[in-house]
Amino acid sequence: MxxxxxxxxxxxxxxxxxxxxxxxxxxxxxxxxxxxxxxxxxxxxxxxxxxxxxxxxxxxxxxxxxxxxxxxxxxxxxxxxxxxxxxxxxxxxxxxxxxxxxxxxxxxxxxxxxxxxxxxxxxxxxxxxxxxxxxxxxxxxxxxxxxxxxxxxxxxxxxxxxxxxxxxxxxxxxxxxxxxxxxxxxxxxxxxxxxxxxxxxxxxxxxxxxxxxxxxxxxxxxxxxxxxxxxxxxxxxxxxxxxxxxxxxxxxxxxxxxxxxxxxxxxxxxxxxxxxxxxxxxxxxxxxxxxxxxxxxxxxxxxxxxxxxxxxxxxxxxxxxxxxxxxxxxxxxxDVEPEMDGGTLERSSLTGRLEVRNLSFTYPGTDRLVLDNISFTVESGQVVALVGRSGSGKSTLASLIPRFYHHTDGQILLDGIEVEHYRLLNLRRHIAQVTQHVTLFSDTVANNIAYGDLAGAPRAAIEKAAEDAYAKDFIEQLPKGLDTLVGENGVLLSGGQRQRLAIARALLKNAPLLILDEATSALDTESERHIQAALDQAMKGRTTLVIAHRLSTIEKADLILVMDKGQIVERGTHAQLLAQNGYYARLNSMGLDEPTTSGIA
Incomplete structure (x- = not known):
C-alpha cells in the first residue's frame, strides 16, 4: 500500500x-x-x-x-x-x-x-x-x-x-x-x-x-x-x-x-x-x-x-x-471509516420482492459508469436471470443488493423498502449468495456449511442442505464424512465439490433472496444436472437472482435481463427473447459460454 x-x-x-x-x-x-x-x-x-x-x-x-x-x-x-x-x-x-x-x-x-x-x-x-x-x-x-x-x-x-x-x-x-x-x-x-x-x-x-x-x-x-x-x-x-x-x-x-x-x-x-x-x-x-x-x-x-x-x-x-x-x-x-451503516430498520422476515428503479453506479475513485439507469421488478418467488458479456455490470448489480458497495443514484427496494434503510446485518441475513469464487475455511465440512450465523444448526438440517446440494454422495466417501477437514480454502476437494458445499451453505441459510453469481460454473455436466434440480427445488418460494453464462441455468427464469455496457438492452422470457432474434439470440447461438474474468463485472 x-x-x-x-x-x-x-x-x-x-x-x-x-x-x-x-x-x-x-x-x-x-x-x-x-x-x-x-x-x-x-x-x-x-x-x-x-x-x-x-x-x-x-x-x-x-x-x-x-x-x-x-x-x-x-x-x-x-x-x-x-x-x-x-x-x-x-x-x-x-x-x-x-x-x-x-x-x-x-x-x-x-x-x-x-x-x-x-x-x-x-x-x-x-x-x-x-x-x-x-x-x-x-x-x-x-x-x-x-x-x-x-x-x-x-x-x-x-x-x-x-x-x-x-x-x-x-x-x-x-x-x-x-x-x-x-x-x-x-x-x-x-x-x-x-x-x-x-x-x-x-x-x-x-x-x-x-x-x-x-x-x-x-x-x-x-x-x-x-x-x-x-x-x-x-x-x-x-x-x-x-x-x-x-x-x-x-x-x-x-x-x-x-x-x-x-x-x-x-x-x-x-x-x-x-x-x-x-x-x-x-x-x-x-x-x-x-x-x-x-x-x-x-x-x-x-x-x-x-x-x-x-x-x-x-x-x-x-x-x-x-x-x-x-x-x-x-x-x-x-482511522479508516468503517463500512457505512445508516440503516435503522430490522425485519424478522421478508417475502423477497425486489425492485430496482433508475439505478446508476460508478465505483468510488473512477469515472466509468458501470450501471446506467437500470430498472426492473422481481416478484416474490420469481427467478430473474442476468445475461451479458463479462464487464457488463451483472456482478456489480448483485454486489449492490447486500450493500457491499453503496449506490447514490436510483433505488434498490426489498419488500418495498430501500436497502439502505435496513440495518446492515439484518439486510444480509435475508440474502444468501453463492459466487463463482468459492471461499472455504480450514475446518470441517459441517462447519463450512453451517458457518457464521448458521453455526449451531441441527445436524439433520446440515445433512439435508448437503443432500439438496448433491453433496451427500461425495461427503459420505470422505474419511470422516461431515467431520472431515477440508484443508486451506478446501484444497482437498475438487472445484465441483467446493462449489456444492457453497450451495449447501446458501440452502441452509434459507434466505428469502438467493443470489447465484455463476454458481454452477465449476461443475461438470452431471454434477450440474443434479445441482440444477436441487436449485430448482431451492428457488421455490424465494426470489432468485441468477448470473450465468450457461443456458441451462437461465432458460427457466421468469425474467431474463440482457445487459451490455451497464444497460439493460433486452428483457423477457427465454422464448420471447429468442423470438426477437436480437442480442440474446446471438449470445444463445454462441452457447452463452464466453469465458469469465476475475475482475469486477
Whole structure:
C-alpha cells in the first residue's frame, strides 16, 4: 500500500502518546513495573558509595559505618561492606523482577489489544479498502508491524524508565558529591540531544520503508502459496523466485541501511561521552582538594556508570522509531471509516420482492459508469436471470443488493423498502449468495456449511442442505464424512465439490433472496444436472437472482435481463427473447459460454 508522505505524517510524539493510551487499562500493573525499575535504578549510586567505603576501609577496616544509629554503631566497615553488597544485590533483584515481569504483562496485553482491534477493524472496513490494499500488506501489518510496536512498548519503555532513572539517580549523587565537576558533565548534554534527534528522524524514515518492503515480501509469498497450481501449470517458478528475491533483497538492503545508521551513530555518541569522561578525570585530578581517595574513587565510579545508561537511552531511539512507524501504519488503518451503516430498520422476515428503479453506479475513485439507469421488478418467488458479456455490470448489480458497495443514484427496494434503510446485518441475513469464487475455511465440512450465523444448526438440517446440494454422495466417501477437514480454502476437494458445499451453505441459510453469481460454473455436466434440480427445488418460494453464462441455468427464469455496457438492452422470457432474434439470440447461438474474468463485472 502507499505509505503516507513524511510531510503529512503525524509527529512521533503524537503517535507514541496515542500508542501509550492503550496502556491505560493496565495502569496499576504499569505503576508496579515503574516502582520496580526505580528500585533497580536506585542501586546504582549505592554501589558507588559502597566502593567509597571499601577504599576507605583499606586504610582503616575497623572504622564504624553508622556511629549514630542504635544497634549498628558497633558495625565496622569490615562486616558492613560485604553485608551491604548482598543487601543491595537482593534489592536490585527485587526491582528487576517487578520491573521486567509486570512491564511484560503490560506490553503483551497492549500488543494483544492492538492486534485484536486491528483484526476486528478489518471485519468492518468497506469493500473498497480491500480493493485498494493488497492482502500481503494487511497481513504484514497484523504480524510484523505489531511486533515493531512490541519493541517500542516493551524494550523501549523498560530502557527509558530503568536507564532514565539510573541517570537521574547518578546525576543527583554526583551533584551531591561535587556539583562543580558535575556541571562540566552536564555541558555535554545538548550535543548528545542533538545527535539523538537527528538519528531519530533517519530511523523513523528508514523503518517505514522496511515495513513497506516487509509487506511486499508477505504479499509475494501469500500470492505464490495461494496460486501454486497456476505457478506450476504455467512454469512460473523462475518468475516467482525472481519476484520474491527482489522483494527480500529490498527488505534486506533497507534493514542493512538502518543498521549502518545505528553502527555509525552509536560509536560517535560514545566518543562524545568518553571525551567528556576524559575531561572529567583531568578535572578530578586537578581539583581534588581535600577529598579522600574513597570520595574520588566513588565519584569516578559513579561517573563511569553514566555512559552505559546514556548510550542505551540513545539507542532506544531506533526501537521507538520502529514502533512509531509501525503504530503509524496501524493507526492509519484504524482511522479508516468503517463500512457505512445508516440503516435503522430490522425485519424478522421478508417475502423477497425486489425492485430496482433508475439505478446508476460508478465505483468510488473512477469515472466509468458501470450501471446506467437500470430498472426492473422481481416478484416474490420469481427467478430473474442476468445475461451479458463479462464487464457488463451483472456482478456489480448483485454486489449492490447486500450493500457491499453503496449506490447514490436510483433505488434498490426489498419488500418495498430501500436497502439502505435496513440495518446492515439484518439486510444480509435475508440474502444468501453463492459466487463463482468459492471461499472455504480450514475446518470441517459441517462447519463450512453451517458457518457464521448458521453455526449451531441441527445436524439433520446440515445433512439435508448437503443432500439438496448433491453433496451427500461425495461427503459420505470422505474419511470422516461431515467431520472431515477440508484443508486451506478446501484444497482437498475438487472445484465441483467446493462449489456444492457453497450451495449447501446458501440452502441452509434459507434466505428469502438467493443470489447465484455463476454458481454452477465449476461443475461438470452431471454434477450440474443434479445441482440444477436441487436449485430448482431451492428457488421455490424465494426470489432468485441468477448470473450465468450457461443456458441451462437461465432458460427457466421468469425474467431474463440482457445487459451490455451497464444497460439493460433486452428483457423477457427465454422464448420471447429468442423470438426477437436480437442480442440474446446471438449470445444463445454462441452457447452463452464466453469465458469469465476475475475482475469486477
Amino acid at each position: 502507499t505509505e503516507s508522505s513524511p510531510s503529512g505524517s503525524p509527529s512521533s510524539m503524537k503517535i507514541y502518546f496515542r500508542l501509550l493510551g492503550y496502556v491505560r487499562p493496565y495502569a496499576g500493573i504499569f505503576l508496579i513495573s515503574i516502582v520496580g525499575f526505580v528500585i533497580f535504578a536506585s542501586t546504582q549510586p549505592m554501589l558507588g558509595y559502597i566502593l567509597k567505603y571499601f577504599v576507605d576501609g583499606l586504610s582503616n577496616p575497623e572504622a564504624v559505618l553508622f556511629p549514630s544509629v542504635p544497634y549498628l554503631r558497633d558495625l565496622q566497615l569490615l562486616q558492613a561492606v560485604p553485608l551491604l553488597i548482598v543487601l543491595i544485590a537482593a534489592w536490585q533483584g527485587l526491582g528487576s523482577y517487578l520491573g521486567n515481569y509486570f512491564l511484560a504483562k503490560v506490553s503483551l496485553g497492549l500488543v494483544h489489544d492492538l492486534r485484536m482491534e486491528l483484526f476486528n477493524n478489518l471485519l468492518v472496513l468497506p469493500n473498497r479498502y480491500f480493493d485498494q490494499n493488497n492482502s500481503g500488506h494487511l497481513i504484514s501489518r497484523i504480524t510484523f508491524n505489531v511486533t515493531m510496536v512490541t519493541g517500542a512498548a516493551t524494550d523501549a519503555i523498560k530502557v527509558v524508565i530503568r536507564e532514565g532513572m539510573s541517570v537521574v539517580f547518578l546525576f543527583a549523587s554526583l551533584l551531591f558529591m561535587n556539583w562543580r565537576l558535575t556541571l562540566v558533565m552536564i555541558a555535554i548534554l545538548p550535543m548528545i540531544a542533538f545527535m539523538v534527534g537527528t538519528a531519530s528522524k533517519k530511523f523513523r524514515k528508514q523503518s517505514k520503508k522496511i515495513q513497506a518492503a516487509m509487506g511486499d515480501v508477505t504479499h509475494v509469498a501469500s500470492e505464490t502459496i495461494q496460486g501454486y497450481r497456476v505457478v506450476r501449470s504455467f512454469g512460473g517458478e523462475a518468475y516467482e523466485k525472481q519476484r520474491f528475491l527482489n522483494a527480500s533483497e529490498s527488505n534486506t538492503n533497507r534493514q542493512l541501511r538502518m543498521t549502518r545508521t545505528g553502527a555509525i551513530y552509536t560509536p560517535m555518541l560514545q566518543l562524545v561521552i568518553y571525551t567528556a569522561m576524559a575531561v572529567l578525570m583531568f578535572l578530578v585530578l586537578y581539583l581534588r582538594g581535600d577529598a579522600s581517595a574513597g570520595d574520588m574513587i566513588a565519584y569516578i565510579t559513579l561517573a563511569g556508570f553514566l555512559p552505559k545508561p546514556i548510550r542505551q537511552l540513545s539507542e532506544v531511539s531506533s526501537t521507538i522509531q520502529k514502533g512509531v512507524a509501525g503504530a503509524e501504519s496501524i493507526f492509519e488503518q484504524l
